[in-house]
Amino acid sequence: MAWQKYDQSYIPGQKSQYKISRSKIDFFLECPRCFWMDRRLGIKRPNTPPFLINSTIDALLKKEFDGYRKKKLPHPYMVEAGVKAIPFSHEKLDDWRHNFTGVQYLHEPTNLLIFGAVDDLWVNPDGEVIVVDYKATAKDKDITDLDPPGGWHDAYRRQMEVYQWLLRGNELKVSDTGYFVYANADTSASSFDGVVKFRVNTFSYTGDASWVEKTVIKLKACLEGDIPEVGTGPLGNGCDYCKYARSRTELTIKALQDRNKK
Secondary structure, three states: OHHHHHOOOOOOOOOOOEEEEHHHHHHHHHOHHHHHHHHHHOOOOOOOOOOHHHHHHHHHHHHHHHHHHHHOOOOHHHHHOOOOOEEOOOOOHHHHOOOOOOEEEEEOOOOEEEEEOOOEEEEOOOOOEEEEEEEEEOOOOOOOOOOOOOOOOHHHHHHHHHHHHHHHHOOOOEOOEEEEEEEEEOOOOOOOOOOOOEEEEEEEEEOOOHHHHHHHHHHHHHHHOOOOOOOOOOOOOOOHHHHHHHHHHHHHHHHHHHHHHO
């Protein structure tokens, strides 16, 4: 099964291709040390609960856009946002949207098979493929753009840019401009009544994927090397998981030493 092959540990110097997901690239950027332990030793971070509501919205949006894909017409969200495009039809679209296959590209210099599952693709009159990402949240204000750089929305930017890079690796003509279809739950209703309404905004983002290949090369060097030090991530972030692990180890050692003195 595909997940078994993907989830295996990396062996330094291996000649076979090694699969790295789009999310693992972001993981590496966040903390090379945690990434190294995950990919080299199989020591994973604690799991977080799945965002099932978000996944449901993704699935429903895909069904909606697929209906307009068959008709070769723009979805009303696209019309409302002034996007001159229609949903893109391709024989590999189902694979490209599947979590364990996704859009795949073999980066030959590192022999890493990079992959990532897109939410949707559109195509404009010039034949350029447009990367589209669905997002969902529940905030009082309308979401009409990403937050300024420097916050957690930077992960959304990188996500779209990796998808653009992957599709170009598959020899597609890809637009630098992508779109977010952002569903925002409306909490102003007087009661629930088994229904949650969403305000949906569609807005553009101009990507720059020039960082991706450089990062893939650094990621491969990390896989081949020794365990990185704490706080050495390319983004310069200290890792709360590493800080917790170090603090717990230090406290455990101290407790054992204190007990032995008694």
